[in-house]
Amino acid sequence: MVRLESISKSFAGKDGPVSALDRIDLSIAKGEIFGIIGSSGAGKSTLVRLINLLERPTGGEVFVAGERVTDARGERLRELRRSIGMVFQHFNLLSARTVARNVAYPLELTGRYGKDEITEKVARLLARVGLSEHAHKHPRELSGGQKQRVGIARALACEPQVLLCDEATSALDPQTTGAVLDLLRQINRDLGVTIVLITHEMDVIRRTCDRVAVIDRGRVVEQGPVTDVFLHPRHPATLRLVREAEPDGGSLEAISASELGSSTVRLTFTGPNAHRPILGRIARENVVDYAILAGRVGHIREAPYAQFIVSLSGRDIAGAIAGLRASGVDVELQGGPQTEQTAVTSPRVGERALHVV
Numbered sequence: 266m267v268r269l270e271s272i273s274k275s276f277a278g279k280d281g282p283v284s285a286l287d288r289i290d291l292s293i294a295k296g297e298i299f300g301i302i303g304s305s306g307a308g309k310s311t312l313v314r315l316i317n318l319l320e321r322p323t324g325g326e327v328f329v330a331g332e333r334v335t336d337a338r339g340e341r342l343r344e345l346r347r348s349i350g351m352v353f354q355h356f357n358l359l360s361a362r363t364v365a366r367n368v369a370y371p372l373e374l375t376g377r378y379g380k381d382e383i384t385e386k387v388a389r390l391l392a393r394v395g396l397s398e399h400a401h402k403h404p405r406e407l408s409g410g411q412k413q414r415v416g417i418a419r420a421l422a423c424e425p426q427v428l429l430c431d432e433a434t435s436a437l438d439p440q441t442t443g444a445v446l447d448l449l450r451q452i453n454r455d456l457g458v459t460i461v462l463i464t465h466e467m468d469v470i471r472r473t474c475d476r477v478a479v480i481d482r483g484r485v486v487e488q489g490p491v492t493d494v495f496l497h498p499r500h501p502a503t504l505r506l507v508r509e510a511e512p513d514g515g516s517l518e519a520i521s522a523s524e525l526g527s528s529t530v531r532l533t534f535t536g537p538n539a540h541r542p543i544l545g546r547i548a549r550e551n552v553v554d555y556a557i558l559a560g561r562v563g564h565i566r567e568a569p570y571a572q573f574i575v576s577l578s579g580r581d582i583a584g585a586i587a588g589l590r591a592s593g594v595d596v597e598l599q600g601g602p603q604t605e606q607t608a609v610t611s612p613r614v615g616e617r618a619l620h621v622v
């Protein structure tokens with residue numbers, strides 16, 4: 266749906282050009298919820314402005330629905346921009362207009378719809394975001410979550426193919442964040458609209474997205490299904506973001522080398538395995554004891570996961586590891602904490618080279 270090929274963007278600085286994005290390759294499929302995560306200054310908003318064609322890249326190509334749009338101009342550019350809805354962190358509502366007239370605004374701008382048609386479309390959009398009874402209020406009379414619902418209804422007004430959300434929940438409290446993310450997922454399911462979620466919070470990605478790209482200092486340093494990136498972060502920037510989301514679970518990655526014996530393993534249970542009593546059974550069968558050094562449990566979207574670092578001791582450790590793998594548990598031997606070097610060069614889960622203890 267949206268494809269970026271080797272996109273670079275630099276800005277003129279006092280001492281020459283400053284690079285904000287460096288050869289970004291991204292491919293966002295139709296109908297998916299794609300997350301882009303990075304810390305402040307990573308280049309997220311710059312990327313958004315390139316996707317919605319508000320700015321042109323210094324290098325590379327942008328494709329929307331298979332069409333090269335890097336040089337689009339005039340009416341074609343306006344049409345493309347209408348096919349990409351935007352949701353902003355600070356809502357950007359017009360304070361003098363009512364809720365209904367804020368949502369009507371983009372429809373009025375097109376000059377394509379009659380008054381009755383706009384009224385009817387706005388009523389449907391407000392019902393979709395649960396704001397029908399607030400249609401005649403002004404933005405100042407709404408809570409943050411309600412304002413963002415207006416922002417979402419307005420972004421959907423021109424029936425976009427892509428909804429771009431730049432830190433759409435960053436100004437909201439955790440409960441309201443959850444409700445807005447649920448609404449976005451419902452819109453994605455009901456309308457099939459492709460959603461690109463830009464955030465600095467791993468929790469937003471974990472709850473909402475199918476795939477994610479991690480951007481750090483203008484480069485994509487890691488991308489893949491959320492389950493892979495969240496449970497097996499490789500790049501230090503990703504590790505940092507995971508740790509921020511789960512201060513305790515993050516210690517999974519931070520256990521010191523002295524605590525890690527040669528029989529220390531990281532076990533990842535996903536899907537139905539997250540609820541099965543696999544570890545105890547396999548320990549008994551192989552006459553092995555285990556100490557849990559760190560752990561985290563939770564959900565990635567609806568899918569449960571459990572991940573532990575355990576130190577194994579006893580009779581048949583190799584047998585226990587083989588048994589865990591045969592039961593569908595992902596087992597990674599922990600040689601020590603990941604360094605930048607090993608994080609970047611080690612292959613992704615599934616391709617990982619494992620030594621038998």
Ligand SMILES: Nc1ncnc2c1ncn2[C@@H]1O[C@H](COP(=O)(O)OP(=O)(O)OP(=O)(O)O)[C@@H](O)[C@H]1O
Pocket residue numbers: 276277283284285303304305306307308309310311312465
């Ligand atoms: N118009 C501009 N002129 C000069 N430099 C810019 C411009 N826009 C962005 N930059 C620089 O590009 C880099 C990326 O900025 P960007 O706003 O994309 O980051 P971000 O990931 O959105 O950060 P945040 O999470 O704080 O919003 C920063 O170093 C920023 O200073």
Ligand SMILES: [Mg+2]
Pocket residue numbers: 309310311
């Ligand atoms: Mg930004």
